[in-house]
């Protein structure tokens with residue numbers, strides 16, 4: 001570190017640093033260990049810009065770190081970590097949008113907006129940061145109809161890798177390459193998000209289908225008729241080896257304990273095998289309950305087209321998961337999130353379907369006791385990744401590292417040359433988040 005002289009420069013700038021370096025040595029995956037030499041904790045956009053400028057001028061590689069819910073080392077480094085979590089709070093809001101600092105959690109956003117508004121979509125895990133999630137994509141609870149969370153971004157206060165600060169909107173090309181840009185072009189100091197007018201209560205059903213075919217037919221019907229707004233689903237393996245898909249289907253309501261109007265007839269058209277009502281409940285409070293997740297988790301998340309070839313890939317993955325024994329490490333099953341594809345998001349990890357307008361994100365999150373177990377299962381997970389990538393899938397780039405010569409071409413397609421050109425122009429020494437480009 002002394003070779004960069006950066007510790008003195010950051011201290012000299014009055015920017016807080018953390019002494020808890022070990023706390024930054026791992027991420028949610030808990031199987032990769034890399035302790036940084038220094039952690040800066042900027043408290044506002046000016047301090048963030050100053051920190052990045054100091055790193056840039058001294059040639060110090062750095063990573064931007066939000067809640068570290070990545071699980072493949074994306075926020076780990078031997079050099080400098082910039083911890084975004086002090087950069088938190090609401091900057092401003094109006095009737096249809098809210099501007100928050102990049103390290104703000106989705107929980108804070110949701111609590112600020114309730115009881116009559118909400119972000120366009122909310123991920124499962126509300127304690128992740130807005131900037132971190134938007135750098136990956138953001139698969140949320142309304143994804144079937146509203147697409148990825150990045151589709152709801154109206155503008156940003158952007159710090160480029162050299163510390164230059166700019167306000168950008170949807171009219172600026174750079175915003176497209178920051179959204180799902182994995183922090184390659186710098187940091188979101190703040191972000192302006194569109195909001196939806198919705199009551200804070202949800203009511204609906206927990207349902208199950210006994211085959212993928214029934215599930216697929218129901219999702220097509222849901223997308224066509226928009227009968228329920230919120231759809232979260234999981235493929236589970238029964239003890240006898242058969243499959244089921246369980247889902248929460250819900251709509252917003254103003255009345256606690258009351259089912260949404262027409263709930264039953266809407267449900268009949270979806271033909272679930274079982275359905276249990278969930279009366280009005282507060283999504284934010286449920287999601288905010290602390291969850292212990294103490295195991296090692298080398299996650300693999302993929303996006304497949306929601307069409308026949310995509311479903312064939314899903315079946316092939318499922319067979320491999322069972323044949324390899326990985327199924328025993330997935331007691332919560334495999335999350336499937338049907339997601340609407342939105343145009344004009346060049347880096348969105350959403351493969352184009354041959355029919356319809358959806359893809360599906362699937363999350364394979366083994367729950368393992370030790371790092372050794374993770375290292376043993378990694379080859380199997382990489383085989384699954386290769387199988388899916390060979391068939392046109394994309395990776396959700398927050399999981400295990402996949403080493404393939406053609407990964408970037410497959411992942412970013414026609415957007416790759418421009419993405420690379422922007423990276424070279426803005427960060428010629430590849431100091432910012434150097435794990436990807």
Ligand SMILES: Cc1cc2nc3c(=O)[nH]c(=O)nc-3n(C[C@H](O)[C@H](O)[C@H](O)COP(=O)(O)OP(=O)(O)OC[C@H]3O[C@@H](n4cnc5c(N)ncnc54)[C@H](O)[C@@H]3O)c2cc1C
Pocket residue numbers: 028063064065066067068069070071074075084102103123124125127128129130131132133135136137138139140182183186187188189398433
């Ligand atoms: C149990 C579990 C459930 C999950 N559920 C979902 C889900 O429902 N939907 C979903 O989309 N994902 C989900 N994920 C994936 C993960 O949560 C996302 O990648 C996460 O939202 C990222 O947020 P974070 O604050 O943890 O970011 P981090 O992991 O800290 O960072 C993610 C990336 O963003 C970059 N970054 C961080 N902050 C900024 C910033 N301000 N500006 C620019 N770049 C930045 C980092 O360098 C890194 O490359 C889940 C993960 C787990 C472990």
